[in-house]
Amino acid sequence: MESVIIQSLKKGELTMEEFNVISDIFSQAITGELIGMSNFASLAETIDDPHEKMEAVEHANSERMHAEGFLAYARKKNLKINVNMNGEYWGNVRKQFLKYAHNRDFTACLIIQEVMLESFAISMYNDVGHALGGEAGDLFISIGNEEKEHLEHSSDLLCAELKKDPAAFESKFEEIHFNCMSILAEFSATTDLRGHCGVCNGDCMKGSLHHVGLDIVTLRGNAMAIYEEALDNIGISGEKSIIWMARLPA
């Protein structure tokens, strides 16, 4: 059954609040995908192995296609899209990524892009998809499913990395967790802990999510749960991950 939002979208009957929050959700998704695309493109530059280089470019292209998909829908529905890759949170995540990419640290890049950012994307796309329903919902859910494959694939690679030298791997992961997950934790806290994200059109959309049947506590909780599950699959012990989680900003 089509959700109320989609029926209203079709008939052009969205309330201003619904229109604004859906526009902001799409703006965040498009910005996130473009960050992913740029991250993989930067990563490709640092790789010598031709096969791995091609794989990184392929990944960048897949993120581009996701951004295209969201943009096409937004255009069709005349949503108000604001893309900003240099805002407080997205910009800082990108900076973190570039720092590791410049050091040619492929593992670190994989952790940031494929574990941290993808965990958030998978979970939030799923929650948003179910809340919106209809064509928009399907779009979020199908893109979310593709991101899931990325996460599973990289978890296997990282699990193998951990087995080579558990102590060194965990210490690297811990450093990246605090450098990067802290930004995502601040971004997804009930209030933006570092101010406006530079993507939402007006005030922070978190206060308006209830207009489309969402709330930031559940979105954040589910996203953190997927991230934790990924840590678990990679082989990070519970004793470690609980400390990492408890030390995040909230």
Added chain:
Amino acid sequence: MDGTTPSIDFAAIGHQDSWQNISAFVNSIRNTGQGKLSCEKIKDIFGFISPKEIFRIKARSKTGTEINGVYIETFIDPDKLHSQFVRANINKVLAAASRAKRLGSKMVTLGGFTSIVLEGELESLSTRETKFTTGNTLTAAFIVKGIEKAAERLGISLHQSDILIIGATGDIGMACANYMKSRANKLLLCARNYQRLEKMAGQLVKEKIKIDFSVRLEDLLPQAKIIIAVASSMDIKLNHCNKNVLICDAGYPKNLENNIIYKKDVHLFHGGMGQVSGGYDFSPDYSRSIYHYEAPHLVHGCILEAMVLAFEKRFESFSSSKGNITTDKMEEIYRLSMKHGIGLAPLYNSKGLW
């Protein structure tokens, strides 16, 4: 598990019943410069966390044997211990059980509420490598031994006392009733489901045991000289208790003391607890934030049951399905626990040691 990981003799699966304890734990892990998280912020995330091992335990028997254990937290939201959240809670307990298996635990106990959500049906969880127990047999043993010790101390004769069991049709309640039926003057049985109470009462009457039963606590309270509270409920109110009544509060969440109307002349202790004379250590050592007892090395009976079985290398589902705890089994596990220096905890309540 790789070859370098020490084998896990026992795992304890548990849950928290107070936000105060959770806050203290979470904030104790945070770095000093980070500032404390408010309880509200912790509530926003706690229930989303998936079950995981939080710390390792090394316990010592008085025989010199050492065992390795692990505590697995279910992250069940303390505000969601009611039946309306049963599906989500079962999933958490099952996830914790898989985690225990994956860690290579030989013996697993389902502490407190975590066995209740599975209705005590643990048979299907056990595998060749990992055995599950509710730990209710040793818990029940510590409850009744605690009553005997406290009664002796207060000069109360069991034979002349009517003993009220709140939660009588439960696994622990039934075990206590079986133990006490030949030792008390009369058993007073209370639970909410009348049919189950009636069935249990019918059985005891056949054995010529003096009993009274009711779904209304007020009907039984005036007769009770001794009360064993083993119902997991927040709504139990003890109005009009007898003077000098002896109460063993062994249920969770623990709040019976706040619900006693006449506090004067009430002798209440927290039952079902034991003490490990050989001691134990946690790694990481969270004892400062999670250990709140006035005496050292106290542990819940349900966890101790797994420890005793691990000391004995008896990896078996000692307490597995509901209603099967016999007095013989209670005596057996109690005897084994004493062999390893695990005795009854000193009598205490929220105000401290008796």
